[in-house]
Amino acid sequence: MFSFIQEHDFNQAELYTKLQQDAQHRAPGNTGAIVTFTGLVRDFNMAGDIDGITLEHYPEMTKKALDLLVEKAVTRFSLTSAAAVHRVGRIYNNEQIVWVGCAGAHRQEAFDGACFLMDMLKQSVPLWKKEFKGNTSKWVEAKRSDDAAALKWMTKP
Amino acid sequence: MQITVKTFAQTRELSKTPSLHLEIEEGETVANVTSRLKNMDSNWALALEGSVLTARNQQLCDSKTVLGANDELAYFPPVTGG
Numbered sequence: 001m002f003s004f005i006q007e008h009d010f011n012q013a014e015l016y017t018k019l020q021q022d023a024q025h026r027a028p029g030n031t032g033a034i035v036t037f038t039g040l041v042r043d044f045n046m047a048g049d050i051d052g053i054t055l056e057h058y059p060e061m062t063k064k065a066l067d068l069l070v071e072k073a074v075t076r077f078s079l080t081s082a083a084a085v086h087r088v089g090r091i092y093n094n095e096q097i098v099w100v101g102c103a104g105a106h107r108q109e110a111f112d113g114a115c116f117l118m119d120m121l122k123q124s125v126p127l128w129k130k131e132f133k134g135n136t137s138k139w140v141e142a143k144r145s146d147d148a149a150a151l152k153w154m155t156k157p
Numbered sequence: 158m159q160i161t162v163k164t165f166a167q168t169r170e171l172s173k174t175p176s177l178h179l180e181i182e183e184g185e186t187v188a189n190v191t192s193r194l195k196n197m198d199s200n201w202a203l204a205l206e207g208s209v210l211t212a213r214n215q216q217l218c219d220s221k222t223v224l225g226a227n228d229e230l231a232y233f234p235p236v237t238g239g
Contacts, residue, residue, distance in 0.1 A: 039239060055238070056165060057165075057238075058163075058165050058212070058231060058233065060215050061215035061216075064215055064216075065215075086238060086239075098239055118239055121238060121239050122236070122237075122238060123236065124217065124236070125236060125238050126231075126233060126236055126238075127236055127239075128165065128166035128167075128233070128234065128236060128237050128238070129237045129238070139166060139167050139234070139237075140237045142208075142234070142235035142236065
């Protein structure tokens with residue numbers, strides 16, 4: 001299990017290998033599925049085109065919250081490993097912003113774990129997006145649909 | 158006793174105060190401190206209006222949470238990562 005909060009870009013292949021090695025170390029020969037998700041910055045919002053986003057965070061809390069989520073995913077879905085990486089700072093259109101990976105014995109728990117990580121990350125990890133275009137910028141407002149997605153996991157047995 | 162108050166994102170911009178030290182009494186809750194901050198000036202009143210989350214020592218908490226010496230209390234808007 002691992003998580004990183006970082007300004008620089010990440011390499012999916014390296015993260016995949018690290019996750020696979022960790023799963024093999026934690027439960028030798030028991031990983032039959034790995035699901036990964038990568039989020040990118042889109043070049044538009046409700047109001048029109050943007051140049052990118054700036055991500056602010058609460059440094060002392062972000063890593064703790066992300067570690068806790070990864071641990072919860074592993075326990076809840078009996079995963080062999082899980083990981084999450086989130087970038088902060090200035091990120092331009094089409095760049096990578098977030099990566100999650102889940103390894104499990106079967107595909108269903110790996111898919112569920114990845115969905116859980118993303119849905120809960122959007123609700124409980126202290127990160128805030130501000131979209132910018134030229135010299136203007138605007139905070140992104142939290143979406144009700146993200147709350148509903150997280151609530152789904154909280155109410156599921 | 159003293160606590161540290163921190164703010165982030167819109168809450169930081171509106172309050173114009175990223176961080177401050179505050180003297181509180183034994184047994185004071187997050188709600189007490191929020192009320193005191195709102196009465197400090199119009200910037201704080203605006204910053205803490207509406208949907209603002211709180212965290213005590215880097216863990217999300219509610220307004221009934223009792224604060225202790227050297228606690229870190231953070232105010233911030235609903236998160237938008239991912």
